[in-house]
Amino acid sequence: MYREFKHLNLPAIDAEILQFWQDEKIFEKSVEQRPKENSFVFYEGPPSANGKPGIHHVMGRTVKDLFCRYNTLKGFRVARKGGWDTHGLPIELAVEKELGITKEDIGVKVSVEEYNATCRSTVMRYKDLWEEKTRLMGFWADLDNPYITFENSYIETVWYILQRLYKKQTADGQSFLYKGFTIQPFSPAAGTGLSSHELNLPGTYKEVTDISAVAMFRVIRNAVSESLFDSDNEDVRILAWTTTPWTLPSNVALTVGPKIEYVKVKTLSPYTGAPVSVLLAKSRLAGYFNTEDENQSFETFKVGEKKLPYQLVKEGIKGSKLVGIRYEQLMPTPAASTPELEEKAFRVISGDWVTTEDGTGVVHTAPYFGADDFRASKAAGIPFIGLPNEKNQDLPFPLVDRQGKFVDEVPEFGGRYVKTEYYPVEIQKDKEFKPTDLLIALRLKEDNKAFKIEKYKHTYPHCWRTDKPVLYYPLDSWFVRASAARERLSELNKTINWHPESTGTGRFGQWLDNLQDWNLSRSRYWGIPLPIWRTEDGEEEICIGSVMELSEEVEKAVKAGLMGKNPFNPTPNPSPAGEGDTHSNIAGEGVNQGNEDRVEEGFRGDWFKTTSPERWKILKEFARGMRKSQTVGEAAMWEMLRDKQLDGVKFRRQHAIEEFIADFVSLEHKLVVEVDGTIHDFQIEQDQMRTELLNAVGFEIVRFKNEDILGHKYKVIDELRAILKKRKEELAKIPNPNPQGSTDTKENDWIKSPSPAGEGLGVGFDLHRPFIDDIVLVSPSGRPMRRELDLIDVWFDSGSMPYAQWGLDYEKLKNGDDKPFKSPFEVSYPATFIAEGVDQTRGWFYTLHAIAGMVYDSVAFKNVVSNGLVLDKNGEKMSKSKGNVVDPFETLATFGADATRWYMVSNANPWDNLKFDTGGIIETRNKLFGTLYNTYNFFALYANLDGFKHDEFNVMPYEKRTELDRWIISKLYSLVADYRAAMDDYDVTKASRAIEDFVDEHLSNWYVRLSRRRFWKGELNEDKSAAYQTLYECLMVTTQLMASVAPFFSDWLYRNLTAPIKEIAKAKKTPLRHDSIHLSDLTPLQPFMVDKALEKRMDYAQRICSLALSIRKKEGLRVRLPLQKILLPVLDKAFITEVDGVKDLILSEINVKQLEYVTDASGLLKKGAKANFKTLGAKLGKDMKEVAAMIANFSNEDITALEASGEFKVSVMGKTYAITPEDLIITTEDLPGWKVASDGDLTVALDIHMSDELLAEGMARDLVSIIQKMRKDKDFNVTDRIAVRMERHPLIVTAVEQFGTYIKDEVLANSLVLVPQDEITGEIVELNDEVMLTMDVTVD
């Protein structure tokens, strides 16, 4: 039996199928049953579980899931390893908000350890919700073994990638990973760079009034500039405007817009009256000159007057013509002068970004203090101005230091702050005080270098913390030299199949073409540390590529005495020199046996115990609270001790030891430093006891009072130094008190943070800060190297995912494998397909591409679908503040996953923004799922009645089936072809719409409607069996095609359809043996099943029926009333054969007795002709219109003549054209005397004359209809036989007499009796609006 259902309940289906998938491990099977070597590689872009999943994630993941499922059906093995993105600013910000701290407080109020531990616990906060959503929406991914970006194995693989970049060199020997600088927002007041996020905080941009200056740069006369000079002694200057006069000493270039038109104006210097010729953009003239003053006398001008006479002497100078002109440096700093600068700088260069909205159309360019300036100068090969830098000849120190002061070498202004706000308030208020910008402006005036000095109001960014202006300033960063790979990346991109294409060529392609170096550095805490260790002077450095390598380097450092112990024990790869082993294997062994001076750092071994883990936890909580309420003295002390400031000794703050919390403690020196606030005066006894107990476990205690610290800082430090030295010596003498203990280092060792389970090296050691910062390596020359404190951009994390998701394989690494990643990397690279939001274009898409391109000269993905945003139904972005966010759980629970998924991909292309409207889901549910469900139920109902069971071994050959059957089969396989083509092209919208169309238009509304009779009429004969088989096949194939987008419903339907034959199918291993549709093989293309001619025929039938029905409608002739004849004008010979094939269908559908064709010969047709513009256009050109009008006026005879002769000549304006039948579209306009309707080239005419017989038959049908209705109202079973008695009404007598048998047959009546009116009881029914009659229907 096939299962039958009362109502469609998609959420219930979801639940049933989810359970089934879980019980039977369908996902796992669907992957594993496919051969490994036939892999379709998918990469999951890792989401962050830090935020709750939204409805847009359902969108993104639907796209991902459906192509994976589709390719699974196609026979590919599609592994989908899940992943989690765990680093990054959003997480840090969330943690900071939670802890109530700012970035500045990290390491002060909260230790880096704690901070990172909180990050670690926060990132997975909503993991459960994510997993639940993933499950409920039917996104198949392996979430049991996800890659997690904070795990050591992930981190070390990223290191490996970084190391490859570090080792890779450009043609001219530059490393792909280098330290450089960029111009970044910088707050001298806070002494820190600001992230763009910080710059976007509200209130950052403030309106301020600055001194602006238009400076005059004197042009040097030479071959390039010659054309600008009119006379020998002419003083030609270029005008450039700035709102930051303090950057003028750093000017190295003037930037002009290449397309902007410039003019030369003869005038006088407003402040000195000296004659001068100035260059500026033509459109900016009005900003500096008044037309009234044009050509006024120069003689009468006096300095200080407003009316400045001028003369326009040269126009039409394109900016590009000015490029290369040299000028005199405006404000030289002799100490900064170099031959290179003199040779290459102080030139006019070109920049597209120059505008003429403000200023003079010439931009003063000081590369150290503006990002655009920096780029433009670099591109033009202009050196930067500044003081000599021994370490890097190419990059001198800027003329402004990090405090925001001019360096001393700057004449006249050295030592001055560049912005007024940086001065203490008292100084700013001083009457004599003048802003530096003003002083500079005055100097320019005096030197005849200023054209206009004025106050200027504009918005300027301010540091949100100090409220003081921000400077753009060069800051150190590590970069990936992506610009060196620009062309190659661009080339590789052209091989990628983008959806939509425009993203690949447009947004992404253009971005690649203008690729800048990738700034990797982030001065943060929670992220992957940069694996570069450097000596203090930066001369020696090492880039680490694995934990194994790090371990080896640590071994060297241990031997050199820079590290106490290697935390990466056991070393799988012992250092070649055997002696290293003695003090690296077993904890505690040998470390402190002599050799006292080498111990400077952490990892002194495990011989000290602090307190029990349980107790420690409680104390830690307590200590955290204490940190927040520290005393002034404690704060001051911490300022001195933190970050190993005191001789590199690591101090911990508020650390728990045994039962106590020590204010400060150096564990390696076993020294506790207590700072006594006022409360200690009242608890002398407790303090005493505490001291004794701590002494007992080997700690020494020093106490300071608040006032000691506040008053005599340096004395305190000196004292501490002395004590530390003493402690060191003492400790060296004490043998290890607990050599056997602490083997259980995982539990006890505070060094180790809760590191996730991993494998291999360094388990238990967290590669994050601060722990990694404790590792000191030794340089080849024997000097200590410390880690560069930067973290890397989290985008690098996710871009490394193709490699890091598997981790490093040390065997391969040792063998020098080029791609030393664990299996199954070799069959998992590059990705065949990825999908992500379009906002990832410059995010994940880029980082994947860039890393793969630079590291392996390969693409990382071959096909990519970028999906758009999910907006609310009004097209507005969803946001919590607007309250228009859609809860994905609610949506899934209400409508089910399938309808939601289907709606999302079919309503609009995934890459277009989706206006999410639940109304659309309802529509999808009703139209597609409802229809299909009805169709299935219809099938199940009758199949069960007839005892039909699909038999794979006894299928009727297609050629034996009816026209209608063969038609729907043809349509079905046309759909298969269209669907596969669209899906192979990653166009799921097209594919899903094709299915909708098939199900609704063809299967339900045509095939099932016309076949209904076959299912419920008569015994299970051949024809009926064919109908079942055909419908079964349609349902089966359709549901499989739907399986990718609607995995639940399709599996449910598949299981219902196959349940009755599952046993046999399994036994005989037929295609239907699979338990789940997701394990089946996609229906192959069946070109032989597709019969386009048949489809065309049926299309005729559908259109003819539609036209005939519309005539009936117009004439008020109900369909039950049979008509005698339909006439079809014949336009070409094939038409007759084509329509003949579907003649019976048409006749029964529109209830007409016969069909006749009318040809020209009949003389009945009235034809019309229209120009076929497509063919005529080329022929006629301009005469098109006239000829078209002529053709429209063709008479019947003209057309007939043309058709007969095959040619017709028309002449227009003296030209003669030959028109062939192909140039005309001939239609039948009318059949005089008939009721006619037409659609395009198709016309039908109906004979609407009635006869008694037709009327009787119509009446019989009306009776059938009314009896059927009564059967239904009375809830009879479909198979019940009945007895019918009805009133002998005069209008029905003929019908009953002539068509009695027919009626009985139709309504399954054993008897049909006409009874006089007064003898009948029963219901009074209304027959076709005319007749009221009494009727009695009972089960017989």
Add this chain to the structure above:
RNA sequence: AGGGCUGUAGCUCAGUUGGUUAGAGCGCUACACUGAUAAUGUAGAGGUCACCAGUUCAACUCUGGUCAGCCCUACCA
């Protein structure tokens, strides 16, 4: 500011290499059908294809510009 996407019926969307009646579904109005019935059919109303200019015999379609919405990037002398 730069780059990208989108703009077609009240709503959601199709619209092939330019070709003369610009389509579908929903919604609305009217009617019909009824052994799929919380379905279905037919008909109707509803469009300056965002706007302007150009190319062309012919533009929703191609080109340029404008406007609006959104996304990404950048923040300016």
